[in-house]
Amino acid sequence: xxxxxxxxxxxxxxxxxxxxxxxxxxxxxxxxxxxxxxxxxxxxxxxxxxxxxxxxxxxxxxxxxxxxxxxxxxxx
Amino acid sequence: xxxxxxxxxxxxxxxxxxxxxxxxxxxxxxxxxxxxxxxxxxxxxxxxxxxxxxxxxxxxxxxxxxxxxxxxxxxxxxxxxxxxxxxxxxxxxxxxxxxxxxxxxxxxxxxxxxxxxxxxxxxxxxxxxxxxxxxxxxxxxxxxxxxxxxxxxxxxxxxxxxxxxxxxxxxxxxxxxxxxxxxxxxxxxxxxxxxx
Numbered sequence: 611x612x613x614x615x616x617x618x619x620x621x622x623x624x625x626x627x628x629x630x631x632x633x634x635x636x637x638x639x640x641x642x643x644x645x646x647x648x649x650x651x652x653x654x655x656x657x658x659x660x661x662x663x664x665x666x667x668x669x670x671x672x673x674x675x676x677x678x679x680x681x682x683x684x685x686x
Numbered sequence: 687x688x689x690x691x692x693x694x695x696x697x698x699x700x701x702x703x704x705x706x707x708x709x710x711x712x713x714x715x716x717x718x719x720x721x722x723x724x725x726x727x728x729x730x731x732x733x734x735x736x737x738x739x740x741x742x743x744x745x746x747x748x749x750x751x752x753x754x755x756x757x758x759x760x761x762x763x764x765x766x767x768x769x770x771x772x773x774x775x776x777x778x779x780x781x782x783x784x785x786x787x788x789x790x791x792x793x794x795x796x797x798x799x800x801x802x803x804x805x806x807x808x809x810x811x812x813x814x815x816x817x818x819x820x821x822x823x824x825x826x827x828x829x830x831x832x833x834x835x836x837x838x839x840x841x842x843x844x845x846x847x848x849x850x851x852x853x854x855x856x857x858x859x860x861x862x863x864x865x866x867x868x869x870x871x872x873x874x875x876x877x878x879x880x881x882x
Contacts, residue, residue, distance in 0.1 A: 617869075618865070620865070621861070621864060621865035621868060622861065622865075649869075649872070652872045653868050653869075653872065655816060656816070656821065656840070656868050656871050656872060656875075657840055657868070659816055659817075659818065659821050660821065660836070660840035660841050661840070661841070661843075662818065663735075663818055663821065663822065663841050664841055664842065664843070666727055666728070666731035668818050668819060668822070669727075669730075669731050669734065669822070670740075671727060671730060671731075672730070672740070672744050674723065674726050674727075677726070677744060677747060677748060678719070678722060678723075678726075680748055681722070681748050681751050681752060
């Protein structure tokens, strides 16, 4: 397996959604290829960071009350 | 025989989502307003992430709650209210995309440079440690098709099978777009880090 083939499969590898023989090929490739390990680590970091975005704590929110007033006008 | 305690657990708790939805459906404005304030942030944040534009997100939040006002009577309590409203929000955004003729499957990386790995150079370009703000900013720069799949899968936790149904795309396309979205995010974060 070369780098392009490995990179193409890294999300599925992360999701544990590949056949065992493909998993073995990727594992073997990653043992000897630091650049691909780097890409896999980055994908892992993106996915784990995305998981904590769901609470939305850090987002800038518009004024809830003004939007409520707009909604009230639209409803009536 | 059911005890008082059993009956109490079967009844919706006062001011639960189910109770508020029932009362809102009966025309109680205060109940609808309580639902709005309870779920406003959740709906807005989902709209913002999928649209990548605060003004459009405000408009779609308003449209979603206007739609909720009309349809709250159809909530049967088969699923959690939050799940039901979440799906309603996603549908509202997708309808907006369709009006704007955003083609979910035609979003590609055409014209962009594919990842080229040169042995011994890649680690120098590793993505820096990222925080929420950096990732949010990168998400907003994704093309709509990639952004929708990434937000629905990696942020909101939907499975590819559900996403394919919602977006009207093949499950394989959902998987492929998710992977491309992750690689694109990595690229955007690295470029941003290089500018800082």
